[in-house]
Amino acid sequence: MTGIFLVGCGSSLKSSWNNFTAYYNTFYNAHENFKAGLKKVNNQPVTIDPSSPVRVHRGPNKAGYNDFENAINKGAQVLREFPDSKWIDDAIFLIGKSYYYRQEFYPALQKFEELMDAGSSPKMISFAVIWKGRTQLDLKQYRSGISYLESELEQYPAKWPQKYRGEIQAMAGQHHAMLENWEESSDYLFDATSNIRDKTLLGRTYFLLGQVLEQKERYGEAYNAFGEVQNNFPDFEYLYWSQFKQADIAREEKQFDLALDIFQRLRNDDKNLDRRGRLLFEIAKTHEMRGEPKQAEKLFKNLLYGTESQSQPRELQADIYFRLGKIYSDQYDQYQVAAAYFDSSSTIKSSSRSDTNEDNPEELAETYGEYTELQKSITRADSLLKLGSLTKQELDSALTAIRIQKKRELEEAEGGESTVIANAEMTGEESMGTPEIPTRYGYLNYKNAELVDQYKTQFRLRWGDRPLVDNWRRAEVIRGAERQEDFETARDQLQKGADNSESVVATNLENIPRTDEQKNQLLIEKANAQYNLGNLLFLNLNMPDSARHYFHKVLKNDIAEELHPPAMYSLFEIFSTENNPDSLQYWGKTIRKTYPGTKYAQRVDVRLGGTFEQDTTTNLLDQYYHNLEDTTSQKPLKLRKLALNNRSSELAPHIFYQSIEAYIKQAKNGSGFVDSTYKRSLSDDLSDSARVDSVTISAASEQQLQFSGAAWDSVRFAIHQFDTTFPNAEQQQRVNKLKKVLEEHRSASQEKTTCKDLGISLSVEPGMASFLSQVTYPEKLEGTSLSGKMIYSFTVTKQGEVKSYELISQKTSLGIEEAFEEAFEQHLQFAPLEADEAPDEITCRVSFPIQR
Template identity: 25%
Template structure:
């Protein structure tokens, strides 16, 4: 009885994943380590104790033979209890003991089957298949024993990816079992396996057998079988009306209320297949409102809604849906990483789409005739007046409701002690903040006008709120907030806010064009949304963009036309590039496509790698010069932020922390939505504050020192020759493992550094380590410095301050 109670609790707590092939046996395997003497379920612990007590007290082992026929059943109970408690090795021991000690037992076949179940749990699938096949060949199993053996053989075949063999064994098990619960499960798994093989007709036959069982089997199997059949529906040749009627019947059946989340999802999928997007969105949302426990289902609902929003260019909504999708997926799983990558890419889309929409709106207003501007803003003012009237009515209604509430409170005696004589309401109750209705209304209006603002100083600043670019420039909160009552309803006030300066308009146009270019690249490279990318590049080229954007946009359009199979358009774009830009890198690639397969020495990536290698060799001035050249040459391409970050790093090493800070700040602001911009922001926030300290530490606290030979305005050959001589001299020094390096300090100063000295006094008397002959070779002056202080002078370029301190 305890074993059955524990088994039932296992079944009740187990949640099947109907998005994957169901396991034959409902049992959740936990990775938690169980110590000796512990148990996951007290029922199994009790069953094991009873089995052990029966064996200890009632076993009659006489002359090596057991005389009590109940003892083999006690061992079988012991093995089952251990099996369900997920202690498989002790369970295997109990089943093997029956086979060894009780070969004539009437439970011998059950013991063999349970032993192979345990072997399957221990991942000994090949051994289980071998033993179960031998059992089926040697013994004439019937009824439940046959069902148990063949179902376990099917599980072993599934584990070894032998799907055909598993289907055959499940057919035998479904016919042999006495349990309709098991029969429904086996038939459903059969249908799932046929679907994995692509045999939809056979799968539907298996699902029909589950449906025929009706109330004889758990309803979840019947509902899932119906839904799986609908997933197999042929939308091209099938009867769509009959399919929709079936879904409607499932939805309206009161017995199906626990499964409405799955039914609504399938109805949504049906409408999505039929291009009824609004109905699909409605049912996916209804599925989510059912508060399903199926995280996979919720993740799919959110992901589909996110994809729909993305396709409709509603990027903020899509981002929110993808966030919810990730919350319902296993962290760092493959589906999670795919959605996370898409969500991260959306950050750039949201930013650039916002720029494009706002600037397009501004430019539309700029180019409007004066008469059209007046008409437009008069229409806007009419809308504002209507909203103001509506809000006024709401406020009056709220105040009236407040009065009613106060009077009612006084009349009912709920606050008689607080009410003045004469029945007048307490004046305190009419104060704004004492009325929850009015307070809630006020909060909503604040959020509508200002957005979700934190409680801080200067909260009204325009950069504190989220810009709303859905309509035009004049949706800016600041325009309304700063307007007087007269200005709010005066068209000329809004017209005066439209830019008129040519430089400002050119800047807006330039930003808009760059946003279109970036969007085209993102849609093409990151999302493979070629139609969207095509529309962005084509719109850009119609907007008279800067020269730097024309050629890469045309080349990207050529690649997109090729991907979309639009050969004529691709040929036109190709000829345009070759004829109008014959000396460009793109023309060279188009003229000789085979060379594009080989490594392009002039590609931005290879150029960057070459410049980076020069930085590794401390050719800092040369790197800065080349970075400036290539930043201009590749303006508008994704490689530019990499060159900027490399230039910032080299500037820091050559000119110090101040130059590095300025360069990092520039990257963080200018390229905020690129990986390099985000890296720069992280450096600015977390790294730069730690480098601000310029205080030198006491040499007595250090345990590593350097000897520095300083060269000013020396050529590379002189420095290299000195280092070679120094290396030869250091080989003659015993007891110390010394090495040298050449470190650039500034534009005109280079250090030759000796490393490996652990004592300050030894470092200061470095020349005394040398022999007299070696001292003649090394006559250059030197100074010593501890490793922490050397790091400080390289970061802050304050060598003079250190030397003056040292001399004092």
């Protein structure tokens, strides 16, 4: 018995010594290296994009790269030299986490799976599940992540720690949120908040829950969830944005006082000093939403020109100009000023990124600019017709009054210029200031060379050629005489302008209509402007009441009789959208009776007869059938634009769906796929609405398609636009079917192995310089100097054959992408991959320098 006891004791001592040696010789050092790397990761600043689902765990950020490499090497030493020690699980776990923080996700995934198999405790097995879920999140393997986590939750033992169960539930909710499965996500996150014990993790989980509930429009619950973030304080960024989101939700619920209180409280916090401008913008926007445009305008302009104007980011300036444009267009009906503000916003946005997800300011600037020009045309015609109706004596009196008025305006301008020059001499260190509002010449009037020169003159009058050296004021005294000369020059210019007033009046005299023919021509021009203005108000600005006013004016103009049928039909269309059957019938009968046999009467017959075929503008059907016969690559774009420009028509959803089919056909042809069942007519679609869609993708054809690249991106964009523009259209079921197929294959493609995973890169054959010489840039870029790079993601085979590609860098409006993609199709070839374990297909990024 004694011998047996000694052997057992010796075995125990040997095992203890083995564990001791494994820990202090290797694992301790590995753990210290890991701690050093993790500290660097945690020292990196936290940034949050509140428009996207936040992460409940902090993601890797490349910090501590070398420390994690040392931890991997030391951990591997434990596995090699001490395979029987108790630190094996810890070493595998530490190696997996180190790979994860180095963003080497596939090796990390392998280690976490090893930990699942080798795990000797509920804690280690739970950690393996959690970290595998985190890794799948970074690999964007959302569907497989959901399947894995839900399977683990189903078999999670009840006696195991619930805090780990909560963390797994939070990960499942995160994966569902990334796929916008808001209902499933909220269920998992609610359960997670009951089980998680770590306050930091709990606070982040509540933030994500608030975002998900906001998407579900459960605003009260979302407000409370964001409030719980502050109770757990995961990080200052989360604290700031949780309060910001509470204010945003309060605005949505029209609790404006509460929103203003939160925004002001954030603005008064010294920790938000660099965000004071954005917070004042949100305060101003809240006043605007509450119906207080004057107060909002005052605050917006204070941000641009007042005490808050210093160092505002360009994207914030763009947003401010946009909101001012909305105020002047929607609240004040001052469209010329609105057009100037929108133009300023679009000019700034063209060179900066803004997160504003509202209307395109460039399009609004164009629309309101066109409105202003049409109004000017109408006013000009009215003025000239009025002058043409005067007797010679009345005309002379009117011209005298015009000359007096112009002289007074020039004198006022001269007085203003004198004040400016005097201020340049007397105001000391005060600046000249910035014009209070932009003009139709863009931000700071940069499009008007005359105004730019004027501002330069004002600047020189104030500061001269002041050098950046000491004692410059002595030189300033000497320049005093020179400023007087500038003053005299300015006065001479104003006098010259006064002399020019006579020539202006003389020029106007030539335009005054003398004959009936000239008067009739002006009446026709006026009617055309009124008709175009009516269309602009109805189709672009969604102002049917104002549009009716101008169409009626066209009908009262007997000289412009050729515009009467389209004006009547436009009124017919307006009343069709307003659900006004009496007025609809009236204008339909009037068109039939007055203009029988015209295309407008035929369309009324079709419309009132209940047939689907109709249009919302005067030539919609003609354009539709013309575009349907188009055989160029522009066909889908033409159809899509036609549908969007006539979105109030019942035919618009069908036209848009035809554009989706055209996009799909192009994408299939680009993939070497030919669908013989694609072609069909409008009548086919109407006669059999329940048939199987001609573009529904069978299992066999799915295998032939990659569903990636620029062409398939166009399909996805068109489907998304259809969803938002025609949510209740009868084609929606077919669109949803297409969307589901594309989403499934995009998820599958996102899980492909990348060059980065294998540590290799693609090599262009015979060389990059040779390929770049084949790129033909658009003619409009001739004579220009360009620099930069285009980044594309390619899916290629082991042999280097390109299967698909997708633009990764920001798209330009210069046609450069099209030039490169044309060269891809004709000249691009990659060398075979130099990797023994490369899969059949691999995704890699390649950067192409722009050389011109």
